Amino acid sequence: xxxxxxxxxxxxxxxxxxxxxxxxxxxxxxxxxxxxxxxxxxxxxxxxxxxxxxxxxxxxxxxxxxxxxxxxxxxxxxxxxxxxxxxxxxxxxxxxxxxxxxxxxxxxxxxxxxxx
Amino acid sequence: xxxxxxxxxxxxxxxxxxxxxxxxxxxxxxxxxxxxxxxxxxxxxxxxxxxxxxxxxxxxxxxxxxxxxxxxxxxxxxxxxxxxxxxxxxxxxxxxxxxxxxxxxxxxxxxxxx
Numbered sequence: 430x431x432x433x434x435x436x437x438x439x440x441x442x443x444x445x446x447x448x449x450x451x452x453x454x455x456x457x458x459x460x461x462x463x464x465x466x467x468x469x470x471x472x473x474x475x476x477x478x479x480x481x482x483x484x485x486x487x488x489x490x491x492x493x494x495x496x497x498x499x500x501x502x503x504x505x506x507x508x509x510x511x512x513x514x515x516x517x518x519x520x521x522x523x524x525x526x527x528x529x530x531x532x533x534x535x536x537x538x539x540x541x542x543x544x545x
Numbered sequence: 546x547x548x549x550x551x552x553x554x555x556x557x558x559x560x561x562x563x564x565x566x567x568x569x570x571x572x573x574x575x576x577x578x579x580x581x582x583x584x585x586x587x588x589x590x591x592x593x594x595x596x597x598x599x600x601x602x603x604x605x606x607x608x609x610x611x612x613x614x615x616x617x618x619x620x621x622x623x624x625x626x627x628x629x630x631x632x633x634x635x636x637x638x639x640x641x642x643x644x645x646x647x648x649x650x651x652x653x654x655x656x657x658x659x
Contacts, residue, residue, distance in 0.1 A: 460644065473650040523645075531642050533648060535588040540586075
């Protein structure tokens, strides 16, 4: 069965520190990969996505993610965290093959807290 | 200019009642979705419509009935509400129904069943 694992439920970093949020997926083939962010009381906003090509993708707000096929991972990174980055981060996959429809499968999320 | 909007934002009701949540998108997208986020923040798809046709129907109690009067709207009606229906319900839309079509989410409707 398709699944997405985000091993870290909570992460706390200091403002200005670097950040890496982990995401692993289980799927028959390489799916499409996404990172979404949910600020408190808000909907989900797409940070970045990977379909094919360069395995390092750039997103909004200074985030990037690297796809590693051998590890079935799609980790999210940011070199210097800002207090406004405190939020819930969701990794998600969608089926690549036609007929699979656009059904996002989400991980459980990682809550990021930022210390001043 | 809200791309995907939902009403109401909050909904508090008693067990056994029937309620509806409305969703509208002004992005000109063909596909719309309903997701449920439970108390542990876990998000799961419930339904998806493409051009007003139901294309995804996950294992959801038949008390939940989506309705799409046109491509820009997807409403969710819930009959005989139960305590376990308490959650945040998110509407989303995408241009098409393929995995490459990015989904845009609404702000959510927090449903509390007492």
